[in-house]
Amino acid sequence: MIQAKGLELTFQTNDGPVHALKDIDLDIEAGEFVSFIGPSGCGKTTFLRCIAALETPTGGALSVKGMSAEAARQKRSYGYVFQAAGLYPWRTIAANVRLPLEIMGYSRAEQVKRVEDVLSLVDLEGFGKKFPWQLSGGMQQRASIARALAFDADILLMDEPFGALDEIVRDKLNEELLKLWERTGKTIGFVTHSIPEAVYLSTKIVVMSPRPGRIYEVIDSPLPRGARPLDIRDSEAFLQVAHRVREGLRAGHAYED
Ligand SMILES: Nc1ncnc2c1ncn2[C@@H]1O[C@H](COP(=O)(O)OP(=O)(O)OP(=O)(O)O)[C@@H](O)[C@H]1O
Numbered sequence: 001m002i003q004a005k006g007l008e009l010t011f012q013t014n015d016g017p018v019h020a021l022k023d024i025d026l027d028i029e030a031g032e033f034v035s036f037i038g039p040s041g042c043g044k045t046t047f048l049r050c051i052a053a054l055e056t057p058t059g060g061a062l063s064v065k066g067m068s069a070e071a072a073r074q075k076r077s078y079g080y081v082f083q084a085a086g087l088y089p090w091r092t093i094a095a096n097v098r099l100p101l102e103i104m105g106y107s108r109a110e111q112v113k114r115v116e117d118v119l120s121l122v123d124l125e126g127f128g129k130k131f132p133w134q135l136s137g138g139m140q141q142r143a144s145i146a147r148a149l150a151f152d153a154d155i156l157l158m159d160e161p162f163g164a165l166d167e168i169v170r171d172k173l174n175e176e177l178l179k180l181w182e183r184t185g186k187t188i189g190f191v192t193h194s195i196p197e198a199v200y201l202s203t204k205i206v207v208m209s210p211r212p213g214r215i216y217e218v219i220d221s222p223l224p225r226g227a228r229p230l231d232i233r234d235s236e237a238f239l240q241v242a243h244r245v246r247e248g249l250r251a252g253h254a255y256e257d
Pocket of ligand 1: 011012018019040042043213
């Protein structure tokens, strides 16, 4: 689904070049849930943005569904969810979710049907007529996920979508996200700073290290695929993966060229 080979991105800044990504080799299969974890500045967001063709790599190769990231973007292959829900306050929830469909020129009937479908997918049936400020932070973030799902992209890219939420809401959204992933079969790329979140959600965990931003380790999760109960986090298998991620982060931090 997504293949990076020797991917590099160097930003030219007034203070000299910043090697945001270097030697990134990664294969993401269709239907995988891949988390990116690493210290601030290791290039997690930059890599997600390259996949979505929001940044142009300065070296190496990147293919998405067998085409360039730009071509995949034009074919509406991505939905993108940001840390802040980013809903327009003057639009209702339904009108926010509908916005990409309006821009893409979907018929009015199709817009209404899709908005209804995705709001139900994120458990927000009946909230379409509310305004963002009438919803809790967790519900707003669910609405922003619905917006990213509205045009049925194969790939969902999520950049710390739950980072600003309290732990209980975050647990609930993590659980719901896994169910949604199981129902839709989408390929998900997910940036997080939380080890438990990465281990709970992922089929594959990509541990990154900074300066230059690169992949330190890719961990294939032994946990069962699909919806997982939250108490899996107390299991031995879970704790072992979490330990491996933590060790990787520690070692990767000392990994300098
Ligand atoms: N447009 C830009 N111009 C110059 N430098 C940039 C730009 N975007 C990112 N960088 C730099 O590239 C590096 C990687 O940034 P990136 O935002 O991808 O890291 P991150 O791992 O997502 O960090 P965080 O966890 O803090 O969000 C950082 O050193 C950052 O300052």
